[in-house]
Amino acid sequence: MTERIHATYWLETGVDPQQAADVIAGEQSSGTFVALPNETPELKARAGARVERLAVLGHSDTPSLSGGVQAKRYTQCMLELSWPIENFGASLPNLMSTVAGNLFELRQVSGLRLKDLQLPASFAAAYPGPAFGIDGTRRLSGVTRGPLIGTIIKPSVGLSPQETAEQVKQLVAGGIDFIKDDELQGDGPHCPFDERVRAVMRVVNEHAERTGKKVMVAFNLTGELDQMKRRHDLVLAEGGTCVMAVLNSIGLVGLHELRRHSQVPIHAHRAGWGYLTRCEALGWDYAPWQKLWRLAGADHLHVNGLRNKFSEPDDSVIAAARAVLAPATDAAPMRAMPVFSSGQTGLQAAHTYAAIGCADLIHTAGGGIFGHPHGVAAGVEALREAWIAAMEGVPLERHAERSRALAGALEFWK
């Protein structure tokens, strides 16, 4: 039997839902707006998308999105479509054109959102997925248990390489596991990539020689392909253990090529995710989106954080993190490491641990570390202790009796 790709959408339509489903299935496979003599029943059976499931969820008087068919009533449904993989082969770019192509603009659609994507085994055969994932990241960072405690260099942009290295110096001395560039930090003349990497890695390497602990630093190498390869090679030559790329800025081909070249984990930033997801009636859920990037090779994937400073609610953050940890296909798990950030402190540790059921993650905090009254080292220790408490099921206040750093943190974490 032929392998099929399955995609599930939340659909709102001003026409009969079955008709809308048929139009979407047609538009995204063998059909067009008018019946064609050579779209034979045989061809349709072979290449047509199939409506696997259509369940009405409710109705409304007004459309979520304008521009579509005018109606008195709009119907919301869950729609599952499937395609034979023979239509285009095991190709992520062509998968993208198919499951997220012209369909969002259809007049029969007043809302459409991709909720889920299930891929057959041949995709796992064509795409190796993360080269390092959770195990590789733990091995390179030396963090065998619990989350990697991390932070982001701030100000986001504007520091010189030396100022950046100074901040890194405080952090590595403070016992941090992971540091990342801000996604806005590229290769500008005030903070050239090469100088930044050399200055930072000098600090990281000195610390590693002295203590045996090599802090993982995700250098943002986002750029054109040759630039990314060259920057990766510099990071590697300087002893670095991670690179970072902004997915929406480089695209699937960019990540796939970087994955082929990279000898360190790829920290994948989702900047721009808001324009893909923030309208509830349009675009993407994180589950199908992150799957494409994991297949293409992302080792770490940003998922925002609980009680974050952005507009995303907690249930969405939890769903995103669970998706990143769930198997990509039945044939190959390809698990990546979720990265929690934005307004994070140890106060979110227990809730985060309970929600995802493991500590295979990177937890980054800024103010939650730097704001500690006893300094950066105490800030790092407090966040780590909060995770120990979470994993042991001990309330923070009780665990703080054993940890001065955590006790100090509880006074300023709010």
Added chain:
Amino acid sequence: MTERIHATYWLETGVDPQQAADVIAGEQSSGTFVALPNETPELKARAGARVERLAVLGHSDTPSLSGGVQAKRYTQCMLELSWPIENFGASLPNLMSTVAGNLFELRQVSGLRLKDLQLPASFAAAYPGPAFGIDGTRRLSGVTRGPLIGTIIKPSVGLSPQETAEQVKQLVAGGIDFIKDDELQGDGPHCPFDERVRAVMRVVNEHAERTGKKVMVAFNLTGELDQMKRRHDLVLAEGGTCVMAVLNSIGLVGLHELRRHSQVPIHAHRAGWGYLTRCEALGWDYAPWQKLWRLAGADHLHVNGLRNKFSEPDDSVIAAARAVLAPATDAAPMRAMPVFSSGQTGLQAAHTYAAIGCADLIHTAGGGIFGHPHGVAAGVEALREAWIAAMEGVPLERHAERSRALAGALEFWK
């Protein structure tokens, strides 16, 4: 003086607009959610984004997007920000992270849409833009005046290479200028790319040898980079004059690399554009979006069509086409060719011509050509004659007195 990048947004916010503007400017440059001691006035002056303009447009009682700050009143404004190019250098991927990064998710934002983007000369120096553009496309297709009359192979997917070539045979015999694969047509086992190209180019080359007219066929080579390069090389070896790629499926790095490799024009498809644009309070206008892709090397850019079968209104289509024809930067025009499609016939020619003021475009029709009662050749001729009438300012009915094909078409174009 330092060069600056300017981006204009439609913004809706539940907080004071000036505060929202400052938060966005901070988030996308040197700031973060909390004041940092090392974000000095000097650093801010050097690296901070600047609020250039903030004009209130109106108010509403409800937010366009959920998840943000709750308020009694939401303010809509036009916001222009600028950044010093030194923050990241002349890099399209890093430009993307900056002008369309984390800002859409901010709690202070209940609506945000990128409306315009102005780039300094150094971007034009770093990116060569379309290698062929309008002039190169006219030269290769032999169409010196008026639009390229084109069509799309349908059914979108499911035909064999031989069936595809049969359809191409009818079209080239009918005098067509341009043919494209559907964006869903990749390299599946039922219609492998190589076999399709060989079968189609045999027909195109035979016709060219006999008549001197080589029809331009845009073969969809969308895929991973090595695949795209290999497929391009095959197209070139078989005498082809165009390749097609789906922009959202390959990403900026993919297009930039294809541009570096390609020796024929790149026909850029915008499948997926709907999820970037259809929510009026979120995402992208076409003007800033298409500019990124033109800099990266797109020669032809899809703009939908007037009175199209999708949900896009005519004024949006016209704005898109004008944007594709407008100079990319003051330093370099980099004009690309707009591609009109979807429900197109000769009836839209005059309106299209009047709206964009020139005929430097590709006009593709399916049913508008194949439906002609006298056959495909008459369908092609009728569309071409409709454009001659448009360019000469002659009403279609009067021009039809001189053209039997046009007269026949007027009976079925509705």
